[in-house]
Amino acid sequence: xxxEEKLPSGFLLTxxxxxxxxxxxSSVFPATFGxxxxxxxxxxxxxxxxxxxxxxxxxxxxxxxxADLMIVAGRVSQKMAPVLRQVYDQMPNPKWVISMGxxxxxxxxxxxxxxxxxxDHIVPVDIYLPGCPPRPEMLMDSIxxxxxxxxxxxxxxxxxxxxxxxxxxxxxxxxxxxxxxLLR
Amino acid sequence: xxxxxxxNAPGQNVPAQRDDTGDLIATRRGMFGAAGGGDTSGYxxxxxxxxxxxxSSRPYxxxxxxxxxxxxxxxxxxxxxxxxxxxxxxxDRDELTFHIEREYLPVVAxxxxxxxxxxxxxxxxxxxxxxxxxxxxxxxxVYHLRSLTHNRLIRVEVSAPDADPHIPSVVxxxxxxxxxxxxxxxxxxxxxxxxxxxxxxxxxxxWQGFPxxxxxxxxxxxxxxxxxxxxxxxxxxxYS
Amino acid sequence: MTPSPSxxxxxxxxxPRETTEGAVYxxxxxxxxxxxxxxxxxxxxxxxxxxxxxxxxTHGVLRLILExxxxxxxxxRCGIGYLHTGIEKNLEYRxxxxxxxxxxxxxxxxxxxxETAYCLAVEKLLGITDQVPxxxxxxxxxxxxxxxxxxxxxxxxTGGMELGATTIMIYGFRDRELVLDLYELITGLRMNxxxxxxxxxxxxxxxxxxxxxxxxVKKMRKNLPEYDKLASGNPVFKxxxxxxxxxxxxxxxxxxxxxxxxxxxxxxxxxxxxxxxxGYETYDFEVPTADTCDAYGxxxxxxxxxxxxxxxxxxxxxxxxxxxxxxxxxxxxxxAQLALGPDGLGxxxxxxxxxxxxxxxxxxxxxxxxxxxxxxxxxxxYAAVESPKGELGVHAVSDGGTRPYRVHFRDPSFTNLQxxxxxxxxxxxxxxxxAVASIDPVMGGVDx
Numbered sequence: 101x102x103x104e105e106k107l108p109s110g111f112l113l114t115x116x117x118x119x120x121x122x123x124x125x126s127s128v129f130p131a132t133f134g135x136x137x138x139x140x141x142x143x144x145x146x147x148x149x150x151x152x153x154x155x156x157x158x159x160x161x162x163x164x165x166x167a168d169l170m171i172v173a174g175r176v177s178q179k180m181a182p183v184l185r186q187v188y189d190q191m192p193n194p195k196w197v198i199s200m201g202x203x204x205x206x207x208x209x210x211x212x213x214x215x216x217x218x219x220d221h222i223v224p225v226d227i228y229l230p231g232c233p234p235r236p237e238m239l240m241d242s243i244x245x246x247x248x249x250x251x252x253x254x255x256x257x258x259x260x261x262x263x264x265x266x267x268x269x270x271x272x273x274x275x276x277x278x279x280x281x282l283l284r
Numbered sequence: 285x286x287x288x289x290x291x292n293a294p295g296q297n298v299p300a301q302r303d304d305t306g307d308l309i310a311t312r313r314g315m316f317g318a319a320g321g322g323d324t325s326g327y328x329x330x331x332x333x334x335x336x337x338x339x340s341s342r343p344y345x346x347x348x349x350x351x352x353x354x355x356x357x358x359x360x361x362x363x364x365x366x367x368x369x370x371x372x373x374x375x376d377r378d379e380l381t382f383h384i385e386r387e388y389l390p391v392v393a394x395x396x397x398x399x400x401x402x403x404x405x406x407x408x409x410x411x412x413x414x415x416x417x418x419x420x421x422x423x424x425x426v427y428h429l430r431s432l433t434h435n436r437l438i439r440v441e442v443s444a445p446d447a448d449p450h451i452p453s454v455v456x457x458x459x460x461x462x463x464x465x466x467x468x469x470x471x472x473x474x475x476x477x478x479x480x481x482x483x484x485x486x487x488x489x490x491w492q493g494f495p496x497x498x499x500x501x502x503x504x505x506x507x508x509x510x511x512x513x514x515x516x517x518x519x520x521x522x523y524s
Numbered sequence: 525m526t527p528s529p530s531x532x533x534x535x536x537x538x539x540p541r542e543t544t545e546g547a548v549y550x551x552x553x554x555x556x557x558x559x560x561x562x563x564x565x566x567x568x569x570x571x572x573x574x575x576x577x578x579x580x581x582t583h584g585v586l587r588l589i590l591e592x593x594x595x596x597x598x599x600x601r602c603g604i605g606y607l608h609t610g611i612e613k614n615l616e617y618r619x620x621x622x623x624x625x626x627x628x629x630x631x632x633x634x635x636x637x638x639e640t641a642y643c644l645a646v647e648k649l650l651g652i653t654d655q656v657p658x659x660x661x662x663x664x665x666x667x668x669x670x671x672x673x674x675x676x677x678x679x680x681x682t683g684g685m686e687l688g689a690t691t692i693m694i695y696g697f698r699d700r701e702l703v704l705d706l707y708e709l710i711t712g713l714r715m716n717x718x719x720x721x722x723x724x725x726x727x728x729x730x731x732x733x734x735x736x737x738x739x740x741v742k743k744m745r746k747n748l749p750e751y752d753k754l755a756s757g758n759p760v761f762k763x764x765x766x767x768x769x770x771x772x773x774x775x776x777x778x779x780x781x782x783x784x785x786x787x788x789x790x791x792x793x794x795x796x797x798x799x800x801x802x803g804y805e806t807y808d809f810e811v812p813t814a815d816t817c818d819a820y821g822x823x824x825x826x827x828x829x830x831x832x833x834x835x836x837x838x839x840x841x842x843x844x845x846x847x848x849x850x851x852x853x854x855x856x857x858x859x860a861q862l863a864l865g866p867d868g869l870g871x872x873x874x875x876x877x878x879x880x881x882x883x884x885x886x887x888x889x890x891x892x893x894x895x896x897x898x899x900x901x902x903x904x905x906y907a908a909v910e911s912p913k914g915e916l917g918v919h920a921v922s923d924g925g926t927r928p929y930r931v932h933f934r935d936p937s938f939t940n941l942q943x944x945x946x947x948x949x950x951x952x953x954x955x956x957x958x959a960v961a962s963i964d965p966v967m968g969g970v971d972x
Contacts, residue, residue: 135585136607136968137632137715140678147697177971179488180585180606183577206507209625211516213495213503214487214610233715279510306902310923334923337903376903377648405777408908409939411919411932426919428906428934432777432791435798439906460780463942464934471612486605486971496613503610517617523896523926 109257117255124168124194125250128243131167131191132160133184135174138201138233142173145236155243164190169246170223171239175203176216188223196250198242199225201233208232306338310417339372348380351438354401355382355392362391381439386451389442390478393457396429396440404429404438407454409464412472414497422446423474427454427461444474453478471496570598575956577606584967586960588944592953600948600956602941607971615931619897620646621858623928625718627918630933631969632715633678636671637911639720640664642931644801644907645920646722649900652851660724660849661802666737666840667710667719668802668909669833673744674703675912676826680751683823683961687764692755699747702740709733723857724850734841741834741841748834751827765820769947769959772817779943783914783936784829785963788814788821795910802909807836819962829912854889856898897926913937913964937969 107113134142146152146160161167164187176184188197199219202208205228207217219225226249229242254262312332343349352373356366369392371383384392396404408428415422421443430437444451453476455462465476466485473494476482484491493500504516514520576587587603611630615623627642628635647653681696704714710733711719711726719726755761771781773789786793794811796804812828814821850857879887900922908917914936923929940963947959 136609137629139584140632140715143682144697144701147701148694149698149701175607175609177606177608178491179486179608180577183606207505210609210611210614211502211504211507212610212614213500214608214613217505235714275508276510277508277513281510309902334902377651377905379904379906381904406780406782408780408915408917408934411930411934413904413921413930413932426904426932428917428919430915432793432798437799437906437908439904458780459778460939460942463938467938484605486608488605495610502613502617517614522617 105256107256113256113258120255121251121253125247126156128157128169129159129161129167130157130169130171131164131187132162133170133172133187135176138173141233141236142171142200142239145239150236150240157243165192167191168195169198171198171200172204172219173200175210176219177214178216181216181222185222196226196246197223198227198229198246200229200239202230205230306335308333308335309415310334337374337376340375344375344380347436348375351380351402351436354399355395358395358399379439381441383441386442386444390452390454390457392440393454397457403433404431406430406432407458407460410461410468412468412474414472416498420445423449423472425451425468425474449473450475450477455479473497577603586965586967588956590953590956595952597948597951597953597956600945602944604970607967609972611972612931615928617927619926620722620900620928621897623931624721628716628718630972631935631937631966633675633966634671634911635715635717636667636720637909637916640668641907641909641916641918643720643722645905645918646900648905648907649903649920649922652723652853655851656724657848659845659847662840662844663725663729663849664720665802666837669836670703670706672833672912673830674700676830679826679964680823686957686961689761695750695754699744702743706737706740709736728849734844737837737841741838744834748830756824762820764958765818765823767818768955769819769962770817771943771947775943775946779946780939781943783940784822784825785940785943787812787825789817790815795908795915807839809836819958822962858893899924899926911936914940933972935969935972937965941965941970
């Protein structure tokens, strides 16, 4: 968001990317976005036994302005969706979203009038975490995977290049309904 | 061969009804939920009626008689005719239900709460039920009243037609029903006259329709898998 | 990349909006200096503060609309529905047995109470209340009392956290983990179990469960006094809790508040004693009460109830007799006992061998029962249990089909939360948090 985005591509940018990725991944501040059952498991992850502090993440921020990770923990109702989007918009860049649990990821078993069928309808999601609710170990695993993703984040021209490639790949990808074979 | 054994006698080839008495709330046809000629099961002509337990006659048993006597007596004291107030009394599964004509609901609720022999102090809210085929009484509001003094639980049921979904509010008798009535309004469109602020409570304020009525679809979306699509739960074939 | 103002910031300009009630300032974040200047410019000291629906010290997605005059709350309102899930409607499209999977997710801190209340209602509709085996009932009681522990532990933990007492939160979650270990051993899941089914239980206790529960009770006996040492006599804790969230008996009955709130007003009303279900009349336990009508009294009651729950759990362990855990009626009980496969899940291989190899009728029966479910005679039933939060009632209506016609949950959190206004109005803003925490609403139960 600052100077690092303006660097020309090449050796310097790659080095800055690595440094920025390392710094960013080591101090992720999650925003509290507990909604339902998953929120209890999210709190458990922060508490004694699972101890998220080991990954430099025990400080859950009350204010979205101080947070860069939103863990959407639970089912998102139609009434909550605008609130969620507003909280997301209030977070400063760079920001990431973990969709915790099946309800946040796809609506899960609540395929009905009240629940948004996947939080990716309203915010971009970086990690989908299955489970109902996912165990704290699973949440930690997803967080570590997100750390890895943050470490590999590109900057500036490299980022735009990566975004273009990702979009092209997505356009070429076969839709799920047209895939053949076993359900896996 | 007696008529009982004749397999071709009318009514012999259908499953026995559990109960032929009671209130008819719906009539079902077929068996596997298939409509429009897709039923190859041979059960397409099956007609089944759905009946809720009907009115009971005295004695109701246990303390039920005492409560019914006290309620009828207290209503008479107020110059009301119990037969016009209480539509019917149902005893089913060890539970006592008074079906009340809706315009008398507040006076009945107040009597049930204040009469020393009744004393139903705690109302556990209202639960609405939608019976689209129960013509003229489509919407039911069910109240469960608990007496801490006498340690009893009764049920009071009122109904309203879809065309005129109004029921008097009992918030001034049981303030706890404030949110419960708003919830019933939100989900069923039951208008509780006299409620201090009857607004939506669960759904967003600008929501269209009343989502838990039977004529409101579940609203699910089909789910895609590899090479297949599973329709939403309410769009699937089901056992009727 | 040029930073563009987010929609929230763009709309945060605190210009007054003229309404029939005077100038209204809508604040969604932004520059507080401007807001303060604008508020000072008007003579009106009245401020309306929106807390939530996303706020770290509210219980879940609860929105509080507070009208404050200085530090004093003059009017308090709740905005709920932010977690409305439509579970009651979803139930109508699943079989009666599948219903437990949904109801367990209503109040996600008291899953066993939801399941038991629902199953008691279904059993009443089926008329098989007396046929539920003793062992199933004892295990139900044991799980419910363990659940009371875990629910109260979260109530105390999060209540402490909202006061800023983080240590209590760590203690509470530490002990809750011990209970969750038992759940996982018995049901296979930490939360959302669907273990209690109409007619009995999904399966029997695994080997070693009784010993583990005994060890837990012993450990918990040691851990519970720590809360007393840490909080009960703590002057800061007492200073924040005593006299806060006052609601007397008349207020409780008017607002329909039950559970610890009602018992803190001095009335020993507990459905386990007054309207016993699941054989509670045969257990030896006491119903704690307080006469303080405040948050501190509710805290003490929760602590004492945990001790009583441990007593009940011990009695359950003593009276566990070998036997079936499902009704004998094969039209209701699912045919297969689950067996653990190499993947951690699975059906009994013996059963599969039987239905696939030798008995066509058993296969048909299995298929019909699992896909279609059992039919429940038409009628309605109300079953209530004493959940950690109060009276949890289930109103179930059947039309004679294999799926519920209508199931309504009278959730204690929903009803108790109505008392929030009575508890908070006239008090300080900071005490709103304490009052709400002492109600212990779980939004999953409130909104369903």
